[in-house]
Amino acid sequence: MAAQETVDQKYVYDFSEGNKDLKDLLGGKGANLAEMTNLGLPVPPGFTITTEACQAYLATGREPDGLAGQIEAHLESLERAMGKRLGDPQDPLLVSVRSGAKFSMPGMMETVLNVGLNDQSVQGLARQASGEGSQAASGGADRFAWDSYRRLIQMFGKTVCEVPGEEFEHALDEAKRAKGTQNDLDLDADDLRGLVGAYKKIFLKHTGREFPQQPREQLDLAIRAVFESWNAERAVLYRRQERIPADLGTAVNVVTMVFGNLGPDSGTGVAFTRDPASGAQGIYGDYLANAQGEDVVAGIRNTVPLQELEQLDKTSYDELLGIMARLEEHYKDLCDIEFTIERGKLWMLQTRVGKRTAAAAFVIAGQLVDEGLIDLDEALHRVNGAQLAQLMFPRFQLDHEFQPVAKGIGASPGAASGTVVFTSARAVELAAEGKSVILVRRETNPDDLNGMIAAKGILTSRGGKTSHAAVVARGMGKTCVSGADEIEVNVPAKRFTVAGQTVNEGDVVSIDGTTGKVYLGEVPVMPSEVVQYFEGSLDPEHIDNALVRAVHRIMTHADGKRRLAVRTNADTGADAARARRFGAEGIGLCRTEHMFLGDRRELVERLILARAEGEREAALAALLPLQRADFEEIFREMDGLPVTVRLIDPPLHEFLPPLEQLAVNVAVAQERGEDVAKEEALLAAVRRMHEENPMLGLRGVRLGLVIPGLFAMQVRAIAEAAVSCARGGGVAKPEIMVPLVGAVQELETVRAEAEKIIAEVVGDSGVEVLIGTMIEVPRAALTAGQIAEAAEFFSFGTNDLTQMAWGFSRDDVEGAFFWRYLELGIFGISPFESIDRDGVGRLVRIAAEEGRAARPGLKLGICGEHGGDPDSVHFFHEVGLDYVSCSPFRVPVARLEAGRAVVETGGSDSR
Numbered sequence: 001m002a003a004q005e006t007v008d009q010k011y012v013y014d015f016s017e018g019n020k021d022l023k024d025l026l027g028g029k030g031a032n033l034a035e036m037t038n039l040g041l042p043v044p045p046g047f048t049i050t051t052e053a054c055q056a057y058l059a060t061g062r063e064p065d066g067l068a069g070q071i072e073a074h075l076e077s078l079e080r081a082m083g084k085r086l087g088d089p090q091d092p093l094l095v096s097v098r099s100g101a102k103f104s105m106p107g108m109m110e111t112v113l114n115v116g117l118n119d120q121s122v123q124g125l126a127r128q129a130s131g132e133g134s135q136a137a138s139g140g141a142d143r144f145a146w147d148s149y150r151r152l153i154q155m156f157g158k159t160v161c162e163v164p165g166e167e168f169e170h171a172l173d174e175a176k177r178a179k180g181t182q183n184d185l186d187l188d189a190d191d192l193r194g195l196v197g198a199y200k201k202i203f204l205k206h207t208g209r210e211f212p213q214q215p216r217e218q219l220d221l222a223i224r225a226v227f228e229s230w231n232a233e234r235a236v237l238y239r240r241q242e243r244i245p246a247d248l249g250t251a252v253n254v255v256t257m258v259f260g261n262l263g264p265d266s267g268t269g270v271a272f273t274r275d276p277a278s279g280a281q282g283i284y285g286d287y288l289a290n291a292q293g294e295d296v297v298a299g300i301r302n303t304v305p306l307q308e309l310e311q312l313d314k315t316s317y318d319e320l321l322g323i324m325a326r327l328e329e330h331y332k333d334l335c336d337i338e339f340t341i342e343r344g345k346l347w348m349l350q351t352r353v354g355k356r357t358a359a360a361a362f363v364i365a366g367q368l369v370d371e372g373l374i375d376l377d378e379a380l381h382r383v384n385g386a387q388l389a390q391l392m393f394p395r396f397q398l399d400h401e402f403q404p405v406a407k408g409i410g411a412s413p414g415a416a417s418g419t420v421v422f423t424s425a426r427a428v429e430l431a432a433e434g435k436s437v438i439l440v441r442r443e444t445n446p447d448d449l450n451g452m453i454a455a456k457g458i459l460t461s462r463g464g465k466t467s468h469a470a471v472v473a474r475g476m477g478k479t480c481v482s483g484a485d486e487i488e489v490n491v492p493a494k495r496f497t498v499a500g501q502t503v504n505e506g507d508v509v510s511i512d513g514t515t516g517k518v519y520l521g522e523v524p525v526m527p528s529e530v531v532q533y534f535e536g537s538l539d540p541e542h543i544d545n546a547l548v549r550a551v552h553r554i555m556t557h558a559d560g561k562r563r564l565a566v567r568t569n570a571d572t573g574a575d576a577a578r579a580r581r582f583g584a585e586g587i588g589l590c591r592t593e594h595m596f597l598g599d600r601r602e603l604v605e606r607l608i609l610a611r612a613e614g615e616r617e618a619a620l621a622a623l624l625p626l627q628r629a630d631f632e633e634i635f636r637e638m639d640g641l642p643v644t645v646r647l648i649d650p651p652l653h654e655f656l657p658p659l660e661q662l663a664v665n666v667a668v669a670q671e672r673g674e675d676v677a678k679e680e681a682l683l684a685a686v687r688r689m690h691e692e693n694p695m696l697g698l699r700g701v702r703l704g705l706v707i708p709g710l711f712a713m714q715v716r717a718i719a720e721a722a723v724s725c726a727r728g729g730g731v732a733k734p735e736i737m738v739p740l741v742g743a744v745q746e747l748e749t750v751r752a753e754a755e756k757i758i759a760e761v762v763g764d765s766g767v768e769v770l771i772g773t774m775i776e777v778p779r780a781a782l783t784a785g786q787i788a789e790a791a792e793f794f795s796f797g798t799n800d801l802t803q804m805a806w807g808f809s810r811d812d813v814e815g816a817f818f819w820r821y822l823e824l825g826i827f828g829i830s831p832f833e834s835i836d837r838d839g840v841g842r843l844v845r846i847a848a849e850e851g852r853a854a855r856p857g858l859k860l861g862i863c864g865e866h867g868g869d870p871d872s873v874h875f876f877h878e879v880g881l882d883y884v885s886c887s888p889f890r891v892p893v894a895r896l897e898a899g900r901a902v903v904e905t906g907g908s909d910s911r
Contacts, residue, residue, distance in 0.1 A: 011053040012070040014077070015046055020331075025050050027251030029100030032351050039330065041323055041348050045081050046095070046255035047074040049223065051102065054249035057227045071223070075254075082256060087215025089120035091128060094148075094257040097222040099229060101250040104352060105239070109229040109250055110159045112222040113292065114152040114257060118213040122149045129262055140263055142189035147261060150192055151292065153199040153211055156218065160225040163206040171198045185290070219254070226252045236825075243828050258347045260340040261292045265313070268293050271306055271320065271337045273328040276356040279363030279546070283307055283321070285337075293338065293349070316346045327351055332373040333382070334364050358387035359547050366550035376557045377903045383554060384900065385870035385893035389413065391551070392531050392889065393479070396512055397524040404517035405499045408459075408484030411470035416457030416479035417510040417522040420503055422491045424451025431455070438509055440496055442489045444469040449594065452478065457511050459518065461487045461496075479513035487518070534582050534892055555892065558899025559583070564876065565883035566894045567642070569863060571595060573633035579888035583895050586642040586733075587634065588795060588885020589863035592714060593650040595630050596623075604650075605657075607707065609685040620713045627714060631721035635732040639725075642733040644795060644863070644885075646774060647714050647750075649700045649739040659686050695800075695809065700740025704750060711738075715754045719761035719769060726765050735770040737795055742777040744786040751790055772859070775847050776800035784847035788854040795885070796844050798864030798872075802831050805840050832865065835872040845879050861885060870897045877901035 018026045018034030026034060030048035037043045049071065056064035079085050084093035094116040099109035117125065122145050130141035157163035172184070175195045179186055187195070203211045212218055229235060230250045239246060260268035271285030285306035310317040320339060323346075327335045336354030340347045356364065365379035374382075393414035396402075418436035421427045427439045431454035439455040441448065443462040452458055452472055457479035460469045473480030489496045494505035503509060503520065510523040532538045533548045540552035567588035568579035576587060596604045600623070607619035634643060662683050669676040704711035715736060722732035736754060741747045751771050758769050773790075775781055776797030784794070803810045810832060821827045835841050844862075851858045861883040866872035868890025876884050877898060886894050 009052070009064070009066060010070070011050050011064065011067045012074050013048050013050065014074060015043060015048070018048065023102045024248075025052065025251075027051055027100035027102055027253075028104055028352055029098065029350055030251045030253050033253060033255070035330075036327075036348050036351060039326070041326075042346055043348050044256040044258050045078055046253060047078065048100070049252040049254070051249040051251050054227045054230060054251065055247070057224070058230065058249060063224075068220075071219075071254075075219075078254075078256065086219065087116035087118060087121045088124060090124045092116055092121035092124045092215075094121075094125070095219065096253075096255045096257055097219065097226060098253045098255065099226045099250045100253050101230070101244075102248050103244050104355070105235060105244070109232065109235055110226050112152070112155050112159055112225070114148045115156075115218045115222055116215040117149045117152050118215065120213075121215070122146060125149075129259075143187075143192060144259070144262055146189050146192035146196055147187075148259070150196045150199055152218075153196065153203060156211075156222065157199070157203045157206070159229075160221045161203070161207045163203060167202045167206075168199060171195060171202060174198075223252050223254075226250065246825060255349070258340050258342045258345075258349075259292070260288075260342065261290055262343055264289055265344050266340075266342050267291055267309075267312075268340045269303070269306060269309070269338075271324060271339065272354055273324050273335045273337075274360070274364055274367075276334060276336070276354050276360055279334075279356070279360035279367065281367070287312075293340070313341060313344060316341050316344060319346050323348065329373065332368060332378075334360070358390040361387050362391070362550040362554060363546050366546070366553055369553075376554070377561075380554055380557055380561065380896075380900055380903050383896070385873070385897040388530070388551070388896050389890070389893050390514070391547070392528050392534070392892065393514065394525050394528050395514075396510065396519075397526050402510075402519050402521075402523050405501065405520055406484045406486040406518040408461075408481040408487075408516045408518065409463075409470075410512065410514045410516040411463075411482040412458075412473035412478055412480035413514040414457070414479030415510070415512055415514075415523070415525050417508060417525060418456040420496075420505055420507050420509055421451070421455075422489070422494050422505055424448045424454075426505070427451035427454045438511060440487075440489060440509075441469070441491070444472070457481075457513065459484060459487070459509070459511050461485055461489045473513075479511060481511045481513055481516050481518060484516070484518055535578075536581055555583075555896060558896045560899075561902045562895065562898035563902055564873070564881065564894075564898040566891055566898060567644070567861065567863075567883050567885040568888050568891055569867070569885055570634070570888060572630075573637045575888055576634050576637040579891055580637065580641075582888055582891040584641075584888065584891045585883070586644075587638055588644050588861050588867070588883060589737075590634060590643060590645045592627070592630075592646060592648045595627065596648070596650070600626060607710065609682070611685075616707070616709060620709050624713050624717055627717035628721050628724075631718050631734075632724055635721055635725040635734070636730060638733075640731040640733070642735055644735040644737050644772075644793075644861070645714075645718055646737045646739050647701075647704060647711050650703070657682070657686060659683075662686055693809075695803070701738050701746045701750060702740065704738075705746065711750055712753055712757060715757045716761060719758050719767070722767045722769065723762060723765045726767050732767060734767070735772060735793060737772055737774050737793075739774045739797070740777060740800075741773045741775075741787065742779045744783065744790050747773050747787060747790045770859075774863075775844075776804070778805055778843060781843035781847040785850040785854040788851040788858050791851075791855070791858070793859035793861065794847060794851055796847070796860075796862040796864065796881075798835060798840060798844070798862060798866045799832065801843060801864070802836065802840050805836075805843060806831060834869050835866045835875050837875055841875055841879075844876075848879050848881065868894050873897040874901045874904070878905065 013026060015034045015037040018031055020031050020035035023031045026048045033043055053064055053067050079093055082093050084091050086093045094114050097112045097115055126141045126145035129144045154168040158165040175187060175191055176182060179191055200211050260266045267287055267289040268291050269285055269287035274281050275284050283306055286303035287306050287309045288303045331353060334354045334356055335351050338350040340349055361383050365382045368374045369376055369379050396415040418438040419430060420440050421430060421437045422440055427437045428450050430437050436456040438457045438459055439451050440459045443460050458469050458473050460482045461484055463469055463482040469480055470482050487496050487498045496503050508522050510519040529545060529548055530551055533540060538548055540548050565585045567586040568584035569589040570576040570579050570587050571591050571594040603619050603622050607616060610616040610619060666676050666679050666683050698706060718734050718736060722734045725732040738747055738750050754771055770792040772793030774797045775794050780787055818830055848860055860881045862876055862881055863885040867884040868886030873884055873894055884894050
């Protein structure tokens, strides 16, 4: 939102007037320059134009009233302090004009150096540079001055006036060719003077005017260019990627120029107070002598390790190390520093809390606790679930030059290599032989579940982050790349083609579920030590591994702080066991429809299509012992912990033969004169049951009410399994969840039947069975007060709740238009990935409040994909849910974020 424009509003701050806590107003760079100034560190004098000025400019297209006068006053103050005037022909003051948003956006916005140079002041700059004692005096001063001038024209032309940058580069290359060199430093003063002339002609050709000679005009135009760069295409794309709000604007920093390109006693560099890759303590950074900052970024010359500065300029080196230690202690964190040395004088140009890898984030947080700089609450605040998730997935060890042949969507992180297969049956077959396989499909469906379980990774040419392949893979902790549309998959021929190459079944590929890249051949994989720790194979107290020790320490603190319990979504005993090792405190969603795939699908098909009561009862009788055995296994693994079992909720099309294919088969058989009476009956039944939109059709509670005995069979299986577990010395805590309820009458009908069965089966065994519902229909959320009278718990199914609240078909929309919504900024992130707080989140809040008002002891949880999303976990803590449930692999992430939610809201530190 644009700042209110008032003549007396303060838009410009001297560095001495700010501090590091004013990032909203002064941007990160300006706030930290002010902080270093107030610490007495050597910062070139300057001032900052606020983000509010930028907001006002972008809103109106003109500078806000009062800004020009404030810039003039601060410029005059700067000139007095330096004893020089901007662009003075005899002794010029030069300044840099730099962007600086609240959040770091490296390279996304604009910078202009050497503002104030013109045809006259370039001579004065040369006289400055040739002053007594300068190593640039012997012929180098003129070269330095003309080099600085050509840099200004190049940066100003490209940044302020949109002159194509490559034309300046071509002119520079031509000058070097004429000199017979490839090194910029071999161009002398005359060469650079000629290059300035060439640059001016380029500027005139593209702008229709001469390069501006008035220093103040240069300054004003550069400031406006920085403002406008906030909405440059690359800045907009970066903000969307990093979820940075679009209305913040950027501050502008006007800083006295200091020069690292004055000769061998000058230079520029970057430094880190700790290794940003590993967190190890030491001296990390790069230095480039006789250079300005952009030379380091451009890579036109090789830098040297920061340690070599000690031999080049020990005085500056020692001073820099002292400042680095002071800044780290002051900021209590890893600091990223930019500096320039001008004729042996050290100047600090920037500091910020440095970006780091996920591993370094945990290690550094632990180190700072040990050093007494921060406490464990702050350490927990400084790491996050996304970083922990990165540490849990294996990764490729790209020691060699492996080139990807395709790139899709990194749908489920990790690194996997294996033999290509194109069917689930083949995946199961090869996996049983001990082989690693990559299941390649155009797209997956529920029938592929066995193959997905068997596979090391999944690769699809269609779909996105919320496709079937992606959701199931994430749930199982499987690596998945989806939507790799460069790949043409031919399942019947058992091959795919990409980049002119054919990959046949049996060939080996490697997929990176983080980057979405696909490689031919096997890429070496490094296992995750963090997963080994969670699974219990690494003891953090007795190994020399700083990362694992740091993760253990912070996770232990998170568990002690969090209020939210963390359950898992698990449909098998193996999933339940793994989730429990990862710290799950129960099962929040056991999907019973997943138990009916594979060999059991025919039984469900018979049940759904049955016309006679006897057929239906026979199918139910066959399913009952299978279901009971499933639940017994899960109750054993979750001994003593709650298990929420969702009664069957299948869209019918997942269990019936495809209508079109069945019709074709019948027609072909009829043409051949074959007996197709059975097939015709099946076709008639499938036509009778066919739905245009099965996700909104006969499923969930509706299916249970329409097919007599279906839910009753499942309730009986659950109760019998719980009693069996109890009689065997275990403790089963079943919770029966009725899906897709939209009206309390639906739940009351199912509950009445279920209570009779439970009373009959449980008897005096001591087993208690809760009955509740899934809140996934908007009407259920809006009538939660009524539904709570018949429910002992609510579990929010945010996948379907999102789908129905938005009117999106989850299976279709991502590939159809989500990319465009993200591009336009309508979405910052898919609402299926992170909870839509304003819409879907409001439904959750309403249901929670009204449900508990009707039944104060109502247990509240969430079992959609959002249960493992870091941002969503914070929302569920805020709303007051009792638990979140997520895939086994996301359990540690949810535990960590539940602890962070308490720390960041200052809430209770115990459950």
